[in-house]
Amino acid sequence: MSNTKARLPQPVAAERIPLKARNVSFSWESTPLHWLPGDPFTTHTINVLHLLLPAGERWFVHVYKQVLPHIRDERLREDVVGFIGQEAMHSQAHDEVLPHLREQGLDPTPYTAQVDWLFEKLLGDRTLPPGRPRHWWLMERVAMIAAIEHYTAFLGDWVLNAEELDRRGADPTMLDLLRWHGAEEVEHRAVAFDLFMHVDGSYRRRVRTWATAFTALVFLWQRGARFFMENDPTLANGKASFRDFHRSGRAGTLPTTGDMIRSIPRYLSRAYHPSQEGSTEQAVAYLASSPAATAAEARTHTNGAA
Amino acid sequence: MPLPHLRTARTALLVTGAALLTRRALRRRIGASPLWPLPALEEPVSGQPRSRALTLRVARHERVADGVVQLRLEGRPLAALPAWAPGAHLDLVLPSGLVRQYSLCGDPEDTSSYTVATRLIGPDEGGRGGSREVHEELREGAEVEVRGPRNRFPLVDDAASYVFVAGGIGITPILAMVRAVDAAGADWRLLYCGRSRASMPFLEELEKLGGGEGGRVSVVAEDVSGRPDVGAFLTGAGTGAGAGTEAGTAVYVCGPEGLMDAVAGALPEGCSPHLERFAPAASAGGESVFEVELRRSGRTVTVGADTTVLAAVRAELPHVPYSCEQGFCGTCQHRVLEGEIDHRDELLTDGERDDSMLICVSRARGTRLVLDL
Numbered sequence: 001m002s003n004t005k006a007r008l009p010q011p012v013a014a015e016r017i018p019l020k021a022r023n024v025s026f027s028w029e030s031t032p033l034h035w036l037p038g039d040p041f042t043t044h045t046i047n048v049l050h051l052l053l054p055a056g057e058r059w060f061v062h063v064y065k066q067v068l069p070h071i072r073d074e075r076l077r078e079d080v081v082g083f084i085g086q087e088a089m090h091s092q093a094h095d096e097v098l099p100h101l102r103e104q105g106l107d108p109t110p111y112t113a114q115v116d117w118l119f120e121k122l123l124g125d126r127t128l129p130p131g132r133p134r135h136w137w138l139m140e141r142v143a144m145i146a147a148i149e150h151y152t153a154f155l156g157d158w159v160l161n162a163e164e165l166d167r168r169g170a171d172p173t174m175l176d177l178l179r180w181h182g183a184e185e186v187e188h189r190a191v192a193f194d195l196f197m198h199v200d201g202s203y204r205r206r207v208r209t210w211a212t213a214f215t216a217l218v219f220l221w222q223r224g225a226r227f228f229m230e231n232d233p234t235l236a237n238g239k240a241s242f243r244d245f246h247r248s249g250r251a252g253t254l255p256t257t258g259d260m261i262r263s264i265p266r267y268l269s270r271a272y273h274p275s276q277e278g279s280t281e282q283a284v285a286y287l288a289s290s291p292a293a294t295a296a297e298a299r300t301h302t303n304g305a306a
Numbered sequence: 307m308p309l310p311h312l313r314t315a316r317t318a319l320l321v322t323g324a325a326l327l328t329r330r331a332l333r334r335r336i337g338a339s340p341l342w343p344l345p346a347l348e349e350p351v352s353g354q355p356r357s358r359a360l361t362l363r364v365a366r367h368e369r370v371a372d373g374v375v376q377l378r379l380e381g382r383p384l385a386a387l388p389a390w391a392p393g394a395h396l397d398l399v400l401p402s403g404l405v406r407q408y409s410l411c412g413d414p415e416d417t418s419s420y421t422v423a424t425r426l427i428g429p430d431e432g433g434r435g436g437s438r439e440v441h442e443e444l445r446e447g448a449e450v451e452v453r454g455p456r457n458r459f460p461l462v463d464d465a466a467s468y469v470f471v472a473g474g475i476g477i478t479p480i481l482a483m484v485r486a487v488d489a490a491g492a493d494w495r496l497l498y499c500g501r502s503r504a505s506m507p508f509l510e511e512l513e514k515l516g517g518g519e520g521g522r523v524s525v526v527a528e529d530v531s532g533r534p535d536v537g538a539f540l541t542g543a544g545t546g547a548g549a550g551t552e553a554g555t556a557v558y559v560c561g562p563e564g565l566m567d568a569v570a571g572a573l574p575e576g577c578s579p580h581l582e583r584f585a586p587a588a589s590a591g592g593e594s595v596f597e598v599e600l601r602r603s604g605r606t607v608t609v610g611a612d613t614t615v616l617a618a619v620r621a622e623l624p625h626v627p628y629s630c631e632q633g634f635c636g637t638c639q640h641r642v643l644e645g646e647i648d649h650r651d652e653l654l655t656d657g658e659r660d661d662s663m664l665i666c667v668s669r670a671r672g673t674r675l676v677l678d679l
Contacts, residue, residue, distance in 0.1 A: 021630040023652075025399065027359035027451055029382050054352040061637065065627040084637050085629025092636075098353035103385075112353050113346035114339070120347055220341070227340040298403025300632065 007270040009197060011190065015275035017284065019082025019188050021089050022296040026177050028100035033234065035171035040235060041225070041244045042253040046178070048224035050097040051111050056148070057091035059119040060084075063141045066125075070199045076191075083191040086184045093177060105233035111224060139200045143209035146196040150210075150267045150274065151217060153189035155255065156182030157278040160286055164252030172291075180290045186283035189274040203270065210267055356655050357453045359399075360387070364448045365419060371507040374475060375441055376423040378412070379450065386417040392482035393459035393558075393582070396420055397652065399451040401443050405652065406436040409479035409560075409582070410455055411508075414486075420455070423507055425475040456656060458649075459582040461486060465556035467493035469540065471569050471579075473561020474500050479582055480560055481508050488515050495522050497539045499565065502529040536565070537572040556580065596670040600679040601643055615665040615675070623679065626665075633667035640665055645675035 036043045064084050071077045098108050123144075128137040159165075159182040165175060196206070222240070229238035249256035266272055287293045335342040362379035370376045379396075381387045391414060395407045412421025424440045427433030444450055461483050468487050472480040477498060487494045496516065500506035509525065516523030526534040540557075557579040559569045566581050573579060593611040598618060600607070607618040616638055619626050628638040633651030641662050648671045651664040665677070 021635045023630070023632065023634040025359045025451065025453070027361040029361060029385065051352075058351070065637070068627060069625040081629050084627065085635040088629065088635040088637055092355065095352060096355045096358050099355065099358060102353070109350055109353055110346070111340040113350035114341035114344045116347035116351050117345050118341070120351065122344075223336065223340055226336070230337070295399070295403055299399070299405060 009193070009273040010271050010276065011194075011273045012275040015278075015280045016190065017187055017280050019079060019086060019191070021082070021085030022180070022184070022287075022293050023299050024089060024093060024180060024292040024296045026093060026096065026173055026292060028097060028173065031100065031171045031173050033101075033104045033106065033232070035174045036165065036253065037169050039168070039248075039253065040232060040238065041229065041240060042248045044228035044232065044240070045221070045225045045245065045248070045254060047097075047101070047228055048221050049178075050094045050101070051108055051224050051227075052115060052220055054091050054095035054098070055112065055115045055119040057087045057094075059123060060087045060145055061091070063138070063145060064195075066138060067142055067195065067199060071195070073198060076194055076198055079188070079191045080195055083188045086188055090181050090184070093181070097177070106228065106231055111227050115220070140205065140209060142192075142199060143196050143205045144213050146192040146206070147210040147213035147267065148217070149185070149189065149192035150263070151213075152185040153274055153278055154260075154263050156185030156189070156283070158182075158255045158259075160186065160282055162252065168253065176290055176292050179286055180292050183283035183286045183290070183293075186278045187280060187287075189278055193272075193274050207268060214264070356653060356658075357397075357456070358388075360452050361449050362420065362452055364444050364446050364450060367444060367446050370423060371509075372502070372505040373426045374423055374505070374507045375426075376411075376421060376507070377440070377444060378419050378421050379452065380419045383418075387420060388455060389417065390414055390420075390455040391457055392461045392486045393479050394455040394457040395459075395479070396422060396455050397453040398422070398440070399453070400436060400439040401450075402435070402439060404434075404436050404439065406440070408440075409459075409482075411478040411481045414482065420452070423475065423478050425505075453652075458656065458659075459558070459560070459580065461558070462556050463490075465492070466554035467556075468495070469555055469557045470494065470496040471536065471539075471557070471559045471561065471565065472496065472498050473565040474506070476560035476562070476565075476582070477506070477508055477512075478560075480558060481512070483558060484512065484515060495524070495539075497524045497526065497534060497536070499526045499534045499561070500528065503527045534565075536568040540569070540572050558582075593669065594673075596672065597674045598670070599644075599674070599676045601676050602679055609669070614667065615663075615669065615677075619665060619677070619679065626679065628666055631666045633664050636664065638665045639663070641678035643676040643678055646671035647675065 034040050034043045036046075061084050064080060064087075068077070068080065071080060098112065101108050123141065125134070125137075128134050159178045222242075225240035225245075229235060229240040232238050245254060246257050248254040249259075266277070332342075339346070360381060362381055364377055365380040366376075366378035368376055390410055393409070395409045398406050398408060400406060408422035408424055410420055411423055412419065424437050426441050427437045429435075459479055468483075470480045470484060480496070480498075484494065484496055496512065498506065498509070498512060503509060503525070506525070506527065512523050513521075513525070524534075524539055555577065557569065557573065557577065559566050559579050560582040563583070566579070566583070569579050570581075595611055596609055598607050598609055598615055599605075600619065600622065603623060605622050607622055609615050609618045614631075616626070616628050616631065620628075626638070629635045630637070634653055636653050639654065639658070639662050647659070647663045648669045649659050649663060650667040650669065653664065654662065663675075
């Protein structure tokens with residue numbers, strides 16, 4: 001193992017910020033099925049988030065509750081505590097979109113029930129026997145979360161800057177959900193990685209779990225987009241292809257293929273630290289103007305003042 | 307002996323055929339099971355949020371008594387609102403961000419709208435601005451976000467008879483109950499107290515339901531008759547209908563703290579009333595002190611008036627999970643083995659409330675709780 005400075009993660013101290021969960025609430029009755037007008041493919045590709053995140057972020061919380069006793073650094077513990085609450089709210093907020101999809105004739109249950117199995121069973125606590133294998137499994141899951149958080153921060157940064165969605169008249173409530181979530185992902189982007197480095201930090205594990213998480217995300221995403229396109233009641237012969245994805249990326253309504261590929265070696269670099277990417281300042285600025293986040297702020301204040 | 311290029315062509319044909327068959331088989335499987343080969347969880351968890359936010363429109367804002375307005379909140383045309391039963395309430399997210407609970411007092415069969423009524427409570431009476439917002443800002447045409455409905459005051463449907471006691475605006479959940487019980491043909495009585503008849507909403511309808519003077523409804527307006535004699539009402543004296551309150555009678559009380567204490571004190575042994583408090587006692591000051599036993603760790607902690615269960619537990623178990631400390635993120639939900647809980651969160655469902663609590667905000671009703679920690 002090398003200890004030379006260049007090979008260690010280089011955090012950017014100014015990007016750290018205290019974290020707190022926001023009590024947001026979204027109502028969906030006026031959001032159309034194709035909330036990006038005239039673009040069902042992009043709508044549904046982004047909608048895959050609603051399929052994955054309720055179960056996925058619930059799983060983050062579940063895993064992190066078990067890691068708390070392994071944290072020996074008070075500042076990191078505070079970050080993890082804030083992170084847990086934010087993730088719990090993300091899970092709840094995306095979960096509330098699902099009944100709305102169902103009411104519009106697009107029942108997500110066949111897909112979400114399988115995602116539930118993936119996170120509750122396959123990635124659950126009992127996959128390996130107690131003792132050392134189970135500790136190994138906990139560390140493996142902590143590392144997987146760090147890898148997934150690299151992508152949530154990437155997507156958060158992307159959506160905060162995706163002006164094309166505004167230009168094309170995306171539904172304001174959906175855009176606010178995505179950007180509130182994206183901004184919090186940017187705010188807390190270093191926590192999962194810091195936690196992984198604190199409790200384990202092995203480079204081999206980082207690479208291995210990145211490969212698992214990346215493969216799983218590609219698998220889940222392409223199946224999810226296909227599922228939505230094929231079951232959308234308004235589309236006669238809906239299909240999702242990689243070519244559509246590439247085209248939307250060039251149009252600016254999805255991340256570009258090039259940006260996605262370039263993010264891979266960055267995570268695998270030994271000097272990587274999430275604070276090197278994205279802007280906390282931009283995230284905080286969005287949260288200060290987000291309808292959902294400002295309403296949550298008002299709620300906190302009025303309820304706090306007896 | 308086939309020529310080499312023929313053999314190549316045959317192999318290519320076979321491979322292509324196999325690939326096409328595989329693709330068709332895969333498509334069929336993925337069509338039926340989107341994440342094939344993963345199985346599905348038998349009881350799916352996702353897609354069943356605890357509550358959903360709805361944006362409703364104030365379709366009617368009318369004064370139904372002195373200082374009391376009734377709002378009719380409508381959803382989108384043709385979309386049915388979630389069903390509710392008597393005793394249920396709605397969380398209103400007011401324009402300022404305040405969240406307030408109001409009992410539903412309309413007709414449960416009406417799925418196009420919800421009806422709530424609120425009394426204006428001035429700052430001198432301990433009002434904190436919620437009712438003022440409802441009265442002044444939720445005008446006809448305004449939009450308001452709601453959550454729920456939920457029911458923490460459910461009506462049992464198998465009681466031998468029913469006794470209702472309402473104080474002032476506490477009539478709102480009772481009104482829906484009285485209508486339901488009367489429609490079912492059950493035996494019921496109501497004591498309805500208020501400051502003056504002019505300040506008591508729904509009097510006319512209730513008196514009609516009760517069959518007029520000497521019927522099932524006793525109205526006590528303080529400015530004429532003074533304080534109600536709860537004891538006399540409960541023993542059946544002074545009313546024509548029904549006998550006293552005995553076992554098998556379900557007693558429902560909604561009103562100020564004093565009225566609820568009077569009812570609880572006047573009831574015969576073994577008969578405990580169903581109570582609905584106006585607001586969580588959180589801000590009333592003077593929290594009670596209680597003990598929390600952590601069963602699995604074999605420890606007991608004391609929760610002081612100025613602290614929370616979470617803080618007391620953390621002193622003993624520093625790794626206990628929590629996050630928002632305000633009762634909305636759900637991280638600190640723990641199982642309660644014994645003791646009555648004073649729920650103060652905005653999150654848990656009624657089912658979850660039966661045997662768990664959010665320890666960051668909720669407290670004990672009595673002097674002791676036992677947690678599975």
